[in-house]
Amino acid sequence: MKRRVVITGIGVIAPNGADTETFWRACLSGTTSVASIPDHWREYAEFASTLWAPLPSVDFPRFRISRIELMQQDRTALMAAAAAEQALAMAGLVLQLRDEKKNTYTLPSFDAARCGAAMGTGVGGIVSFSRNQDNHIQTPLIPFVNQEGRRLLRHPPRFHPFAVPMTMPNSAAASLGIRYGLTGPNTTFCNACAAGLVAIGHAYAAVARGSLDLALCGGTEFLDEGYGGIFRAFDIARTLVRDCADPAAANRPFDKRRSGFLFAQGGCAVLLIEEREAALRCGRVPLAEIKAYAESFDAYSVMALEPGGAAASRMILEACRDASVAPHEIDYINAHATGTIQNDDVESSIIEKIFGNRPLVNATKSLTGHAIAASGAIEAAVAALSIRDQTTHACKNLDDPVRPLNFVREPAAFPIRNALTHSFAFGGHNAALIMSNVS
Numbered sequence: 001m002k003r004r005v006v007i008t009g010i011g012v013i014a015p016n017g018a019d020t021e022t023f024w025r026a027c028l029s030g031t032t033s034v035a036s037i038p039d040h041w042r043e044y045a046e047f048a049s050t051l052w053a054p055l056p057s058v059d060f061p062r063f064r065i066s067r068i069e070l071m072q073q074d075r076t077a078l079m080a081a082a083a084a085e086q087a088l089a090m091a092g093l094v095l096q097l098r099d100e101k102k103n104t105y106t107l108p109s110f111d112a113a114r115c116g117a118a119m120g121t122g123v124g125g126i127v128s129f130s131r132n133q134d135n136h137i138q139t140p141l142i143p144f145v146n147q148e149g150r151r152l153l154r155h156p157p158r159f160h161p162f163a164v165p166m167t168m169p170n171s172a173a174a175s176l177g178i179r180y181g182l183t184g185p186n187t188t189f190c191n192a193c194a195a196g197l198v199a200i201g202h203a204y205a206a207v208a209r210g211s212l213d214l215a216l217c218g219g220t221e222f223l224d225e226g227y228g229g230i231f232r233a234f235d236i237a238r239t240l241v242r243d244c245a246d247p248a249a250a251n252r253p254f255d256k257r258r259s260g261f262l263f264a265q266g267g268c269a270v271l272l273i274e275e276r277e278a279a280l281r282c283g284r285v286p287l288a289e290i291k292a293y294a295e296s297f298d299a300y301s302v303m304a305l306e307p308g309g310a311a312a313s314r315m316i317l318e319a320c321r322d323a324s325v326a327p328h329e330i331d332y333i334n335a336h337a338t339g340t341i342q343n344d345d346v347e348s349s350i351i352e353k354i355f356g357n358r359p360l361v362n363a364t365k366s367l368t369g370h371a372i373a374a375s376g377a378i379e380a381a382v383a384a385l386s387i388r389d390q391t392t393h394a395c396k397n398l399d400d401p402v403r404p405l406n407f408v409r410e411p412a413a414f415p416i417r418n419a420l421t422h423s424f425a426f427g428g429h430n431a432a433l434i435m436s437n438v439s
Helices: 019-028 039-043 067-071 074-090 124-139 163-167 171-180 192-208 229-236 274-279 310-323 341-355 374-390
Strands: 004-014 051-053 096-099 103-106 115-120 140-143 153-154 188-189 214-222 268-276 288-297 332-334 360-362 418-424 427-437
Touching: 004 019, 004 074, 004 274, 004 374, 019 374, 051 115, 067 074, 067 229, 074 171, 074 268, 103 171, 115 192, 115 374, 124 163, 124 171, 124 229, 140 288, 163 171, 163 288, 171 188, 171 214, 188 192, 192 214, 192 268, 192 288, 192 374, 192 427, 214 374, 268 274, 288 310, 288 374, 310 341, 310 418, 310 427, 332 374, 374 418, 374 427
Parallel strands: 115 188, 115 214, 332 360, 332 418
Antiparallel strands: 004 268, 004 288, 096 103, 140 153, 214 268, 288 427, 418 427
């Protein structure tokens, strides 16, 4: 028998907010983060797009992250730890210090073997790798004479001693397991832009089938490589927003004048999920219940949705069946909504064919930009917060919709019983999660 699974805590770091409630208030007020790319990037390439969504400064010590951790961990792992601290605090879980020097803790009310972590990332610690490689290449070599009298060149010791764990894509999930003593399954998913939602979906399945009682799950990404190389890769593929007279108006998912996605410097969201009855017995207040998860694969293109949307549509209907929720009972959809020409057209067509124009449709990336693997987790967090508060944020810059769907045009209270959030990714990966109001 499938157990009921609830979300009891959420942590978010996004371009428009460095903690959950700041982020959520920014969403409801339509606050965005849009700026010109760093000036020094322009010394290395000519860019068709020159806009991105930078992250705010994160006060890591506020989230119990030590000076040593700041030196030894990649930014993706640091953001995951900061978001996890927020999620645990929101749930009201008390941590017990395990090792002061290592800054590690336990969850005394849980069996550590039945607690796990699942995180998604697109490029993992690529920024740490890039920065170490830059030091390796650019530091002048030191001439010396060896014992045989041969004149040689030696690389100075400038490589970071923690370069390997900082570069590993699994470092975020591993760091959460180490930090909180979670000895159950610890998994990492690299399904590009769907990875964050895939991680949440697999963690949900583990709790639902009884393999885990608690999981920290979500997605994390940091894309600020020192010379703009990652940005340039997307730019040369012509996937990014085009410059316009008003930079704040450039990012416009689902609008007929959309030109691409707004590249985010990064982001992270972590959900704390657990078995419903245990949470209620301990007095924790569920924010939303996860009812179903499904995924599929297009087998079509590494960069574009399959034009007919067959695999994605099948996945959404499978999630509805597993949740025992008919399409007409979905009240709210937090869409993938990148702002790219073809993908927005295909996605909106899928929504229209399955749901018509009844459910509210939201585009969180219109506020945050696209943080690759972190985006699906951030959007899942938004869906849960929308259920918690029975209200939604608006789609930014949506003046002329691509289809006559029920897009959220103004933030407003709205009764949400059932919500769907889905992600589509380069490679052809699709993921869908259905949540419900807790009853």
